[in-house]
């Protein structure tokens with residue numbers, strides 16, 4: 001039984017919250033005064049004082065996580081033209097935030113504050129006005145001083161929440177909040193994703209289409225579904241007597257079915273976990289559940305040059321299920337690996353269309369998602385029906401292969 005969890009509902013749409021707060025008695029900028037650029041040393045010193053004050057205040061409020069100066073955000077703010085910064089008290093605050101490359105910086109929200117005072121020291125004393133800097137969710141800031149008039153200094157502060165881009169290494173190391181960009185519509189999401197021991201299909205809440213499929217191995221680490229096909233080859237003697245390709249296909253299918261006993265691990269029985277096995281492990285262990293044996297068969301067939309995919313979907317009576325499909329000489333065959341005994345020849349997919357409802361499939365290079373209805377699918381290879389997403393990289397070094405050794409027994413010492 002294959003268990004799967006959708007991440008779609010875990011991911012919420014990204015919102016850039018725009019908060020514009022202008023505090024202080026702003027005057028129309030004095031054109032001579034604003035040309036006086038505040039030197040970098042003063043800027044740097046102010047940033048250090050301000051950051052220390054903000055973090056001290058956060059700590060006093062019981063917020064353990066410190067905000068840090070984000071170099072990307074700071075560089076961006078430093079690059080903005082002096083005229084725009086100096087006029088920040090006016091309408092250009094909106095313009096400034098609109099220019100913020102949130103996607104590049106992976107910010108989930110950003111707020112812009114603007115205060116002014118007579119000197120950098122008195123500015124630092126007004127930091128309590130930067131409310132968003134004291135929000136628990138804020139983790140990065142950037143700031144820039146400017147001269148707002150002859151007698152006043154202004155400061156722009158961006159307080160933002162930065163989230164890492166989704167990647168499996170971070171996810172496997174315990175990160176759960178990510179910035180994800182949909183590979184269909186290019187819209188961004190931010191949300192939490194928890195390691196649940198089940199395969200996870202990522203679905204976009206904007207376009208409602210899937211674009212990624214990851215699954216946990218026996219150690220609980222996640223990998224892309226297609227990376228489980230790590231290039232495992234069948235022993236040369238298997239199907240060596242076949243004289244046609246269909247005979248070779250059938251012999252490889254028969255070898256997997258004969259070798260591997262169908263089993264579910266105990267956690268899988270409770271429906272809580274479903275780890276995927278590397279094909280070489282399934283071969284060594286001589287057992288596995290539907291996706292384990294499908295992975296083994298697909299990897300073998302691909303190694304022998306068959307155009308084969310592992311398919312994940314629903315099979316009435318079996319629930320969530322996995323099987324293989326192969327395209328050969330203009331026909332498509334469906335290979336069920338949990339049978340006790342296989343027929344002489346694999347059935348063509350159209351004969352099984354009412355019993356197998358695919359949702360995702362993959363080969364070594366791509367993960368494919370069905371466009372539209374999943375019922376009565378008999379064409380598993382049409383690019384019109386299946387949207388392909390390339391996830392390059394082999395799992396040869398990524399999916400751990402767990403070697404089990406027999407127990408060592410010591411020989412009894414006998415004494416004459």
Ligand SMILES: [Zn+2]
Nearest residue numbers: 182185204207
């Ligand atoms: Zn989308």
